[in-house]
Amino acid sequence: MRRSTIRWASALAAGALVLAGCASKEERAGDKAAGGSGWNAGSGAVKIGLISPMTGPYAILGILQQNSIQVEMDRINQAGGIGGAKLELVVRDSALDPGKAVQAANELVGDNQIRMVVGPSLSAFYNAAKDTYEQNAKINCQPGVGTGDFSVLKYGFRSQDPNYIGVEKLMQYFKSKGVTSVGLVYEADDAGKANDGFIAELAPKYGIEYLGFQQTRPDDQTHRPYVDKLKGAGAIMVSSNVSGAKTMAAAGEAGYQGVLAGTSGLQNVSFLDAAGDRAIDSVFSAVNVQFNIRDRASWKPGYRDHVDTIVKKYGVIEGPKSGAKMPKGTAIAADCVTAFAAAAESVKTLDPDKIASAMTKLDIPDTETPSGNRIKPADHEFYHVEDLHIYRWDKDGQGWFITDVTPGS
Structure with a gap:
């Protein structure tokens, strides 16, 4: 998305590649049976990192993101994982401290088993970490960052509606x-x-x-x-x-x-x-938030399935004064996992450059996503004004x- 008046970061150079491993014919055959995709991720697990406040006054943000990410990872794992490998979640608490957020980003970037990082949430924290992601070719997805221009990034994607x-x-x-x-x-x-x-x-x-x-x-x-x-x-x-x-x-x-x-x-x-x-x-x-629309028949099917699982597993948040309710999850964070898995399966590799390119070619209809929003991140933005x-x-x-x-x- 181009802005005529307000612009942010300049383009950054990309660095080292994360290499996917090789596998024997026997392993590939086993993975085909497990995942049905006919390729081997070359890893016992595909790890996804989450950096978000898990303690302190904004801990609810991290908890909601973790819940939805885990529900979507469980769904993908039940279907065979990615290239036969199961998804695992690695969580780091930023505690709403920019120093801790950057430290966590540096740690997860240095771990070759971490194939994508979600977070850190909040624009200022992400701005402090995004250079590290770009320089180290680490795919990252941001459901808690409202400002900034993601179209200038190679490895960064946003699954939030920008302000x-x-x-x-x-x-x-x-x-x-x-x-x-x-x-x-x-x-x-x-x-x-x-x-x-x-x-x-x-x-x-x-x-x-x-x-x-x-x-x-x-x-x-x-x-x-x-x-x-x-x-x-x-x-x-x-x-x-x-x-x-x-x-x-x-x-x-x-x-x-x-x-x-x-x-x-x-x-x-x-x-x-x-x-x-x-x-x-x-x-x-x-973006799509149908939970408080009473006609459930109007809910997008992928969103309804995701929210029903969230409510069954984690419950709801109820305002003590208002009595209003919301699911104890945030589906736009789950969309990060959906997009990453779809991109990896389309190119049958965990190579970050190929996955980043594949993500820009995705067009997942709103009926098939956890959030009920169409995912079409050609410009590294999952959602657009028409969504x-x-x-x-x-x-x-x-x-x-x-x-x-x-x-x-």
């Missing part, structure tokens, strides 16, 4: 609803500044006036002054955490009648716990639910 396309999807929705102006209330951090740039670039493209960025502070007791400055906006975009809940509260106090919107973070039950009933009628852009949905939060006597309000759906 940029989330903002563009919202602009499309606003235009369909006749919204002619938008404002942003957000923390003055990297994410806030990035979203400010995205809106400034994209809003005019859709005939929408950008009324500016109101930068919040951690010690704000109320966001009413920020909302009052944007009271004429047809839509206000908010942060995906407690700060965004404060904005929604201020909008309610001010009698704001426009659209309150955000990107994919608004799907989390923690946001609903903070925002409460003020989140009713708010909308968010996200995103707009969901609206609603609540009735049975609790919280979402409705797909994507224009044209």
Whole structure:
């Protein structure tokens, strides 16, 4: 994906190759019987690394990623693995510490049995590790990195909807609803500044006036002054955490009648716990997240199978205040494993250069992926603006639910 205004990293040189082993005819015959693919991975196990916070206040992120990755690995292993070899997961705790994240990346890059690394989550942590991946030819997949340009990378792929396309999807929705102006209330951090740039670039493209960025502070007791400055906006975009809940509260106090919107973070039950009933009628852009759509018949079959397995094995997360629920897994992390396995099987090797090239040629339909999203990473992005949905939060006597309000759906 090319951006005209906002760009990030420059291209990096690739380094040493990870070599796949050889096998005898007898071994190949055994692997064909086990995996049905007719080739031998040359290894007793194909290891995949995960670097994510497993302890501390953000441990839930790592746990959700681990659960979904393990469920998808189990599915592939039951079908015979990759080239007859079973997948194994190696987990490293970043503890939300950039030093630990980089240390873990260096460790896993140096292990030739680790064929792909998922993480480290968070853009700043990944930015500190991606040079190591590129220089050492280590395939990596990122379900927790929202910013940056992956099209300049050789070995890095993203299985998250980038913030940029989330903002563009919202602009499309606003235009369909006749919204002619938008404002942003957000923390003055990297994410806030990035979203400010995205809106400034994209809003005019859709005939929408950008009324500016109101930068919040951690010690704000109320966001009413920020909302009052944007009271004429047809839509206000908010942060995906407690700060965004404060904005929604201020909008309610001010009698704001426009659209309150955000990107994919608004799907989390923690946001609903903070925002409460003020989140009713708010909308968010996200890849397929059908769990809170009550008509299960509308769920994508691969997504439904993955989520059902997650719920059966690990359960659900329930907001203690809101009572809203979400599965205890994140299927976009499982998509990393799906894509890696499909690429390796297509080229019948574990050579990272060949797998990286094969991944750019994938086109896996949304009916066959754990996330229910089409995987087509020609530009190293799994998902694109046409894959995103707009969901609206609603609540009735049975609790919280979402409705797909994507224009044209």
